[in-house]
Amino acid sequence: MGFVLEASSRHLIFHGAVVLLAALLYGAPYAKAIKSGSAAQVVNSWRVAHQSLCLGAILMFSVAAVLPFLSVSVSLKWLIVVSFITSSYAFTIATPLAAITQDRGLTKGGQGWARLVYWGNITGAWTSLLGAAALLLAAGLSL
Numbered sequence: 001m002g003f004v005l006e007a008s009s010r011h012l013i014f015h016g017a018v019v020l021l022a023a024l025l026y027g028a029p030y031a032k033a034i035k036s037g038s039a040a041q042v043v044n045s046w047r048v049a050h051q052s053l054c055l056g057a058i059l060m061f062s063v064a065a066v067l068p069f070l071s072v073s074v075s076l077k078w079l080i081v082v083s084f085i086t087s088s089y090a091f092t093i094a095t096p097l098a099a100i101t102q103d104r105g106l107t108k109g110g111q112g113w114a115r116l117v118y119w120g121n122i123t124g125a126w127t128s129l130l131g132a133a134a135l136l137l138a139a140g141l142s143l
Helices: 007-025 027-035 040-069 074-101 113-141
Strands: none
Touching: 007 027, 007 040, 007 074, 027 040, 027 074, 040 074, 074 113
C-alpha cells in the first residue's frame, strides 16, 4: 500500500488546483491588455494576477507535500491550510478586480468594487502571514 495524504494536504492540493486554473485563465486578459496597448497600470495588474496566483498555487502544492511530515497537532495543520486557502481565494478575487477597476486597493475608504479590492488584499495579506507564521511554528516544533 502506498503513502496516503492527510485530508488537510488533499484540501490544499484541490484548492491549489482551483487557484492555478484561475491564474492561468487570467493570462488571457493579461495578453489582451498587452496587445491592446492598455495603460501600464492595467497591464501590470493583470501580470500580478496571473503570476502571483500561479506562485500561490505552487506554494499550496509545496505545503501540501510537507504537511504530513510535520509532527504537530491536526488543528495546527488545519490552521496552516485554512490560512493559505483563504489567502489564495482573497487574492484570486482582489487581483483581477484591481485590473478591472484600475484601483490598487492599497488605501482604505474606496467605493464600490475598489473597497472589495482593498479588503481582498488585506484579507489575503493577513491570512498569508498567519499561514506562514503557523508553518514556521509547526516546522520548529517538528525539529
